Amino acid sequence: MSTEILTAVLDGWKSAVDAHDPGRVATYFTEDAIFQGLHPYSVGREGVAEYYDSQPPGMTADYTIVETRRPAEDVVFGYASVVFGFTDRPAITVHLGVLLRRTGDGWLIGHYQVSRL
Numbered sequence: 001m002s003t004e005i006l007t008a009v010l011d012g013w014k015s016a017v018d019a020h021d022p023g024r025v026a027t028y029f030t031e032d033a034i035f036q037g038l039h040p041y042s043v044g045r046e047g048v049a050e051y052y053d054s055q056p057p058g059m060t061a062d063y064t065i066v067e068t069r070r071p072a073e074d075v076v077f078g079y080a081s082v083v084f085g086f087t088d089r090p091a092i093t094v095h096l097g098v099l100l101r102r103t104g105d106g107w108l109i110g111h112y113q114v115s116r117l
Contacts, residue, residue: 003069006078009100009107010063017061021051029109030101038094038112048112058087063096074102082114092116 007027014023023031035041035048042051066080078098085091099111 002070002076002078005076005100005107006065006068006080006098009109010078010080010098012066013109014063016101017052017055017059019084020055020057022049025049025052029112030103031043033109034111034113038092038114038116056086056088058061069101076100076107 013025013028014096016022016028025080026049029035029048030044031071032044033048034043035051037051039051042048052078061082061084063080065078065080069077071077076099078096080096080098080102081093082096083091094114094116097111097115098109100107101110
């Protein structure tokens with residue numbers, strides 16, 4: 001069940017990233033989400049939207065779920081490999097850790113951290 005929850009959230013996130021729609025990307029995050037992309041971190045949806053607005057048009061995200069855990073009824077942890085593709089430079093592969101929380105708005109990302117190993 002946790003894999004299905006994570007897939008649903010990441011599919012929506014991917015669709016918004018691929019469409020270069022920063023406002024829609026931010027809707028997949030909680031109001032107080034801790035967000036760490038490859039640039040300095042931010043807290044909240046505004047920071048998420050600003051981060052994705054700064055990304056080049058044509059950037060795409062393809063992910064593969066590596067592991068999931070459900071430590072509590074309203075919490076899912078996920079670990080994924082993500083390939084960000086670009087139109088003008090080589091793709092970047094990153095590792096993504098996310099913590100999803102079930103809220104009144106459904107499952108949302110409360111913590112997002114990318115790393116390059």
